[in-house]
Amino acid sequence: MATTLPDLQDWRFTVDFEGIAWAVIDRKGESMNSLGRRPSEELGEIVKAIEDLSMRGEVKGLVLMSGKERSFIAGADIREFESFDTEAKIAEVVKETLELFNRIDRLSVPVVAAIHGYCLGGGLELALACDWRIADREEATRLGFPEVKLGIFPGLNGTVRSIQVAGPMDAMTAMLTGRMLRPNAAKAIGLVDQLVPTHHNLRWAARKAVLQKRYSKGAPWWKRLMLKQPVRSMLAKQMRAKTAEKVREEHYPAPFRLIDLFERYGDDPVRMKIAETEMFTPLMASEASRNLRRVFKLSEMLKDEAPKESVKNAFKPLKVHVVGAGTMGGDIAAWCVVQGMQASLQDLDEAQIAKALSRAKSLFKRQLRTPLAVEAAVARLIADPTGKQIKHADVVIEAIVERLDVKQGLFQRLEKEVKPGAVLATNTSSLRLEDIAKPLADPGRLVGLHFFNPVAQLPLVEVVRGAQTREDEVRKACAFVTAIAKLPLIVKDCAGFLVNRVLAPYMMEAVRLYQQGEPREKIDQAAMKFGMPMGPLELMDMVGLDIANKVGEQLHLAPGTDNVLATLVKQGKLGKKTGEGFYVWEQGKPKREEVSYDQAELERLGRELVKPMLDEAERALADHVVASADHVDAGVIFGTGFAPFRGGPLHYRRTQQRAATAAAA
Numbered sequence: 001m002a003t004t005l006p007d008l009q010d011w012r013f014t015v016d017f018e019g020i021a022w023a024v025i026d027r028k029g030e031s032m033n034s035l036g037r038r039p040s041e042e043l044g045e046i047v048k049a050i051e052d053l054s055m056r057g058e059v060k061g062l063v064l065m066s067g068k069e070r071s072f073i074a075g076a077d078i079r080e081f082e083s084f085d086t087e088a089k090i091a092e093v094v095k096e097t098l099e100l101f102n103r104i105d106r107l108s109v110p111v112v113a114a115i116h117g118y119c120l121g122g123g124l125e126l127a128l129a130c131d132w133r134i135a136d137r138e139e140a141t142r143l144g145f146p147e148v149k150l151g152i153f154p155g156l157n158g159t160v161r162s163i164q165v166a167g168p169m170d171a172m173t174a175m176l177t178g179r180m181l182r183p184n185a186a187k188a189i190g191l192v193d194q195l196v197p198t199h200h201n202l203r204w205a206a207r208k209a210v211l212q213k214r215y216s217k218g219a220p221w222w223k224r225l226m227l228k229q230p231v232r233s234m235l236a237k238q239m240r241a242k243t244a245e246k247v248r249e250e251h252y253p254a255p256f257r258l259i260d261l262f263e264r265y266g267d268d269p270v271r272m273k274i275a276e277t278e279m280f281t282p283l284m285a286s287e288a289s290r291n292l293r294r295v296f297k298l299s300e301m302l303k304d305e306a307p308k309e310s311v312k313n314a315f316k317p318l319k320v321h322v323v324g325a326g327t328m329g330g331d332i333a334a335w336c337v338v339q340g341m342q343a344s345l346q347d348l349d350e351a352q353i354a355k356a357l358s359r360a361k362s363l364f365k366r367q368l369r370t371p372l373a374v375e376a377a378v379a380r381l382i383a384d385p386t387g388k389q390i391k392h393a394d395v396v397i398e399a400i401v402e403r404l405d406v407k408q409g410l411f412q413r414l415e416k417e418v419k420p421g422a423v424l425a426t427n428t429s430s431l432r433l434e435d436i437a438k439p440l441a442d443p444g445r446l447v448g449l450h451f452f453n454p455v456a457q458l459p460l461v462e463v464v465r466g467a468q469t470r471e472d473e474v475r476k477a478c479a480f481v482t483a484i485a486k487l488p489l490i491v492k493d494c495a496g497f498l499v500n501r502v503l504a505p506y507m508m509e510a511v512r513l514y515q516q517g518e519p520r521e522k523i524d525q526a527a528m529k530f531g532m533p534m535g536p537l538e539l540m541d542m543v544g545l546d547i548a549n550k551v552g553e554q555l556h557l558a559p560g561t562d563n564v565l566a567t568l569v570k571q572g573k574l575g576k577k578t579g580e581g582f583y584v585w586e587q588g589k590p591k592r593e594e595v596s597y598d599q600a601e602l603e604r605l606g607r608e609l610v611k612p613m614l615d616e617a618e619r620a621l622a623d624h625v626v627a628s629a630d631h632v633d634a635g636v637i638f639g640t641g642f643a644p645f646r647g648g649p650l651h652y653r654r655t656q657q658r659a660a661t662a663a664a665a
């Protein structure tokens with residue numbers, strides 16, 4: 001006799017003829033499943049039904065699965081977070097959800113999570129409250145705890161339960177890094193109990209698991225031994241040291257609080273659960289976490305610049321042709337190949353192509369998992385010195401010397417050869433699109449795709465809309481950028497676009513301070529104290545002082561001709577690539593003096609350093625370089641690494657201003 005709950009909107013619930021209950025989450029109107037108020041309330045109704053049915057012996061078990069193509073449950077519904085503005089409200093929602101998960105944990109019949117797609121954060125915590133976890137091996141399936149990236153840690157007893165099934169080392173590593181695990185890796189550490197080849201096998205495997213009453217055994221004894229003292233404290237010490245290599249506690253406290261929680265209560269699940277909530281709540285309410293959630297939303301906003309399904313269907317970039325196999329062109333082509341596309345690489349100088357291919361191979365080895373995948377990537381990257389592939393390409397990117405006449409000549413030839421509908425793009429950093437497009441029959445076709453160096457590491461690409469560029473070309477360019485897993489930022493065609501325009505005044509301020517006698521180590525430490533990923537002098541050394549100087553000159557910012565930056569360039573000291581710039585470089589690292597400075601002084605200097613950057617961000621907004629203040633913040637965070645926990649330059653400035661007004665009142 002089948003039982004259903006007909007009023008559910010985000011779940012489907014049935015009990016089949018064998019007495020197995022199937023709860024399928026398929027959130028209404030959403031492409032991904034997330035855990036929010038309504039799906040949680042409805043899951044509560046399902047659990048109530050199972051409690052009643054199991055008391056009467058009318059159900060043998062419950063299976064939780066998803067009706068979506070790409071997600072089991074991708075985490076808590078981040079849109080609802082904003083309404084949790086006080087610690088009291090957060091504690092209330094956490095308590096309700098914990099009660100629900102505990103009821104699932106206590107059900108007298110086996111509960112199986114059958115996982116396909118993203119199973120992240122709160123979704124993984126729900127799966128951990130089940131008795132048995134089965135995942136498929138499909139490419140779309142990933143498990144993990146991304147919470148630290150949002151300034152929190154798992155707060156639905158995921159800390160305790162993951163340690164119970166995976167042991168302290170593996171569970172803590174998963175939570176501290178926020179890494180997404182492939183099904184094999186999740187099984188290897190114990191987060192998953194069973195793997196099946198594809199999602200088609202999930203139902204059958206789940207049915208068997210219910211009928212055979214399968215319960216996860218938890219972590220083996222030797223892993224649990226590590227929970228005992230003094231081993232636990234030793235582990236905690238190691239974790240603290242490793243985490244401190246990556247982030248500062250003053251900026252990103254969440255991983256450090258997680259380690260404290262583990263060290264204090266790791267072997268006492270009951271107390272650890274209570275302490276988890278106590279320590280989670282203030283993190284969730286903190287400004288840093290609010291700002292990191294903001295950064296996540298900004299990245300989603302940029303992804304939305306790509307056209308939605310209908311237009312996307314018309315334009316599916318698969319083949320890219322890059323002209324110019326130098327620093328940028330070679331790396332752009334290699335990155336497209338890593339993302340699954342075919343790329344052809346053209347250059348006047350064949351030796352440049354050969355160099356780019358060999359660099360690409362090392363990237364493939366770093367980015368791809370198996371030798372087979374590396375081999376396939378090598379085959380997808382084609383040396384094409386004469387441009388035979390141009391006519392097949394969906395996207396053609398020019399990355400040759402920064403000279404107007406040469407670029408104009410090239411585009412005249414390209415325009416005749418490319419297929420209709422293909423994107424025609426330039427990677428220029430300083431020439432106007434209007435000028436490059438002047439000799440073209442259809443100048444509205446040309447768009448800018450301004451990548452950053454190193455291409456593999458920086459997530460942003462500025463999509464430059466020239467005065468004549470057509471809107472559909474801009475949107476197709478955005479679709480291409482998201483297809484290679486980068487974030488597109490649409491910018492106006494103006495000097496420095498957004499990122500260099502905002503970054504350059506900050507770099508020049510660092511040069512000015514250095515010239516005034518501030519030690520280079522102090523300047524770089526001050527920037528990092530503020531939250532920059534790297535000091536500005538070290539960054540300039542890495543970018544190349546010739547390039548930094550040129551950008552400064554173009555934006556009329558270089559502080560006089562006899563400035564220290566210009567002098568270094570004249571002396572051929574161009575930074576890392578020549579072995580000396582502001583620093584002497586040895587084995588890829590700058591030689592620094594170990595000096596420590598007064599923290600308050602570093603803070604003051606840090607604020608002084610970033611002030612020109614904030615001022616320029618304001619001016620860029622006023623000049624409509626991008627669509628909104630949020631776009632300015634997004635561009636500066638993803639293009640320069642600007643302290644994510646501060647939420648972006650404009651957001652940071654507004655927060656400071658509000659605080660000053662409040663203090664004055």
Ligand code: NAI
Nearest residue numbers: 324325326327328347348349352399400401402428429453
């Ligand atoms: P690069 O000097 O490393 O490479 C340029 C390549 O183009 C050379 O291999 C050269 O042989 C080739 N080339 C020159 N004329 C050609 C032609 N007519 N046909 C085919 N190949 C030709 O230069 P890089 O640094 O890669 O810059 C390329 C473009 O990217 C420039 O427009 C630059 O402004 C822009 N850009 C550079 C960035 C950087 O950090 N280097 C960052 C963002 C943009």
